[in-house]
Amino acid sequence: MMRVGALVRGDDQSALEVLSLARALGGDAAETYLILAAPAAQHAAAGAARAVVLEGIADADPAQLLAAAQALIGAAPPDVLLIPDGPLFEAVGAQLAGSIDRPAARDVGSVAIEDGRLQIVKGAFGGKAEVTLDAGEGAVLGVRQGAHQADELPQAAPQVLEFAQPAPLLSGRRAVRDASGEDLGRAKVIVSGGRGLGSAEAYRSLREVANLLGGALGASRAAVDEGWASPSQQVGITGQKVAPEVYLAIGISGASQHLSGMSGSKVVIAVNRDDKAPIFAAADVGVVADWQALWPELRRALAGG
Amino acid sequence: MRAIAFVKSILDPEAPPGAIRFDAGKALGDVPQVLGPYEGNALELAVQIAEASQGEFRAVALGGPEQEAGLRKALALGAAQAMRVDVPSGFHDPLDTARQLKAAADALGGADVYLFGRQAGDWDQGVTAGLFAGLAGLPLVPLVQAAEVAGAGLKVRREIAGGYEEGEIAVPCVLSASNGPGTLLRLPKVKDVMLANRKPIELRAGAQSGAGFRVSDLKASVTSRAGRRIEGDLKAQAEGLAQELRRAIPGIGGGA
Numbered sequence: 414m415m416r417v418g419a420l421v422r423g424d425d426q427s428a429l430e431v432l433s434l435a436r437a438l439g440g441d442a443a444e445t446y447l448i449l450a451a452p453a454a455q456h457a458a459a460g461a462a463r464a465v466v467l468e469g470i471a472d473a474d475p476a477q478l479l480a481a482a483q484a485l486i487g488a489a490p491p492d493v494l495l496i497p498d499g500p501l502f503e504a505v506g507a508q509l510a511g512s513i514d515r516p517a518a519r520d521v522g523s524v525a526i527e528d529g530r531l532q533i534v535k536g537a538f539g540g541k542a543e544v545t546l547d548a549g550e551g552a553v554l555g556v557r558q559g560a561h562q563a564d565e566l567p568q569a570a571p572q573v574l575e576f577a578q579p580a581p582l583l584s585g586r587r588a589v590r591d592a593s594g595e596d597l598g599r600a601k602v603i604v605s606g607g608r609g610l611g612s613a614e615a616y617r618s619l620r621e622v623a624n625l626l627g628g629a630l631g632a633s634r635a636a637v638d639e640g641w642a643s644p645s646q647q648v649g650i651t652g653q654k655v656a657p658e659v660y661l662a663i664g665i666s667g668a669s670q671h672l673s674g675m676s677g678s679k680v681v682i683a684v685n686r687d688d689k690a691p692i693f694a695a696a697d698v699g700v701v702a703d704w705q706a707l708w709p710e711l712r713r714a715l716a717g718g
Numbered sequence: 719m720r721a722i723a724f725v726k727s728i729l730d731p732e733a734p735p736g737a738i739r740f741d742a743g744k745a746l747g748d749v750p751q752v753l754g755p756y757e758g759n760a761l762e763l764a765v766q767i768a769e770a771s772q773g774e775f776r777a778v779a780l781g782g783p784e785q786e787a788g789l790r791k792a793l794a795l796g797a798a799q800a801m802r803v804d805v806p807s808g809f810h811d812p813l814d815t816a817r818q819l820k821a822a823a824d825a826l827g828g829a830d831v832y833l834f835g836r837q838a839g840d841w842d843q844g845v846t847a848g849l850f851a852g853l854a855g856l857p858l859v860p861l862v863q864a865a866e867v868a869g870a871g872l873k874v875r876r877e878i879a880g881g882y883e884e885g886e887i888a889v890p891c892v893l894s895a896s897n898g899p900g901t902l903l904r905l906p907k908v909k910d911v912m913l914a915n916r917k918p919i920e921l922r923a924g925a926q927s928g929a930g931f932r933v934s935d936l937k938a939s940v941t942s943r944a945g946r947r948i949e950g951d952l953k954a955q956a957e958g959l960a961q962e963l964r965r966a967i968p969g970i971g972g973g974a
């Protein structure tokens with residue numbers, strides 16, 4: 414019998430999904446772990462067996478989270494450890510796996526145990542493909558958000574472990590908020606620009622579009638590399654996964670890695686001067702045009718009504 | 719300082735859709751092998767750290783002959799040595815990859831800074847840097863956007879939700895590189911590319927390990943939308959687009 418555990422932080426949706434999946438795979442015997450923000454949040458423990466209280470958990474320092482995770486897991490780690498894919502997995506998932514000599518995978522959609530072996534399905538090639546892996550007899554898995562249902566979970570007060578919080582990873586650390594101030598996660602409308610804009614100035618012209626539409630400003634990896642947009646504006650497999658009502662992609666070719674981040678958008682509109690650009694196959698509405706030339710006309714059309 | 723960059727080469731991720739086919743657990747296609755973009759970011763950091771500390775960097779890849787692309791690029795950018803751990807091309811268990819990369823690094827005399835990309839563009843794992851750090855018992859700084867040599871350690875900038883964090887870390891340590899202006903890979907000089915083509919790449923026999931992850935199926939995922947085009951001259955296109963936007967976003971623009 415494979416021992417299944419979950420490592421989550423707090424009680425947000427992705428935590429509940431992962432705890433539910435652990436229970437579905439491991440039954441009542443599933444060991445669930447929880448990292449808590451504060452003792453007051455213990456009611457959210459959702460059947461977790463053990464918890465560690467971390468000061469300032471919102472800052473999520475990787476060294477502190479890793480130490481907390483190692484304390485929770487103890488000397489006998491479960492065979493399969495599920496972690497929500499996202500900041501927690503990024504900070505500790507693979508390193509924790511290496512420290513207990515287990516392989517690891519992220520962006521895991523489905524997980525099954527067949528004949529005592531773990532079978533997982535995950536994305537590959539930037540979202541162009543899906544791979545099924547025989548993952549052997551144990552692994553640490555980053556579970557894709559939204560891929561599993563969050564069930565009603567039994568409430569139980571967890572055992573709170575003593576924990577000496579270590580120093581953060583970086584000394585003299587200083588957090589700087591992104592100057593762009595975009596909140597892509599909540600935005601109903603996102604206007605994203607890519608390399609095709611050609612200059613920082615042209616990228617800045619998108620701000621006006623975003624303001625007109627009441628939207629936030631996103632970017633492709635290429636626009637981030639150029640320094641036109643900040644890394645937290647990047648949409649894609651290694652950026653933000655977004656799901657606005659409207660996603661407007663301008664001068665973006667539509668590489669699979671970009672599409673992976675925006676495919677949950679309700680309506681996708683693309684502007685690209687190349688009528689063969691892959692973005693058009695991923696868009697509901699396409700405009701084949703040069704952005705520089707289209708923009709003054711669009712401004713007029715939007716203002717005129 | 720001594721740095722080691724782990725440089726994986728992959729089928730060009732910018733290849734047009736359909737150029738890479740997925741068949742019998744393999745990715746196939748007449749597409750060039752290139753250094754992965756995040757590996758490029760790791761390589762750039764290695765060059766910067768070696769330059770700033772008047773040290774040196776080495777490059778390591780695990781795989782088949784297709785791994786030459788990235789190793790040659792590293793040589794063109796001044797790598798003191800390039801090593802390929804020889805294992806069959808294709809998927810390789812990530813824990814075993816990390817173990818073999820660690821053994822190769824040790825054989826090269828180890829390093830102060832071990833540089834990985836945040837994610838390779840083939841199997842989209844994003845785990846090798848962490849596995850390596852976990853195996854080696856070294857600290858890992860995830861998603862590094864810039865690094866500077868500061869005394870005996872490094873001053874790094876790493877991505878966090880809604881911004882970034884800066885601070886110092888002692889060596890030895892492991893960094894996973896992300897993208898941005900601070901890690902944009904420089905272009906090698908043409909002369910150095912030509913010289914690099916004549917430099918040796920050391921081969922290290924890979925250990926055969928049957929354990930770990932194995933591919934049991936690989937198939938293309940289908941996602942497409944019924945794209946409708948807005949035709950006409952620029953003015954007509956702009957009007958059509960404005961109309962489309964008004965329909966989708968109630969309350970915008972002058973006319974709504």
Ligand SMILES: Cc1cc2nc3c(=O)[nH]c(=O)nc-3n(C[C@H](O)[C@H](O)[C@H](O)COP(=O)(O)OP(=O)(O)OC[C@H]3O[C@@H](n4cnc5c(N)ncnc54)[C@H](O)[C@@H]3O)c2cc1C
Binds near residue numbers: 539608648653704756
């Ligand atoms: C592991 C991995 C992870 C990645 N993660 C991400 C990610 O999270 N997000 C991401 O975006 N990318 C990601 N990428 C990179 C991705 O493969 C592409 O390189 C990137 O998305 C390309 O950005 P782009 O579309 O802006 O640039 P390009 O591909 O260069 O496209 C520019 C487009 O602009 C059009 N154009 C040019 N001029 C004009 C004009 N005047 N008007 C209108 N259109 C014009 C061109 O026709 C072209 O289609 C990743 C890659 C890898 C390997």
Ligand SMILES: Nc1ncnc2c1ncn2[C@@H]1O[C@H](COP(=O)(O)O)[C@@H](O)[C@H]1O
Binds near residue numbers: 754756833839842
């Ligand atoms: N076969 C390999 N050879 C060299 N480096 C690798 C290899 N596999 C992974 N890496 C390194 O680990 C990073 C993350 O890879 P992955 O975990 O496969 O997404 C890559 O960006 C490389 O720096």
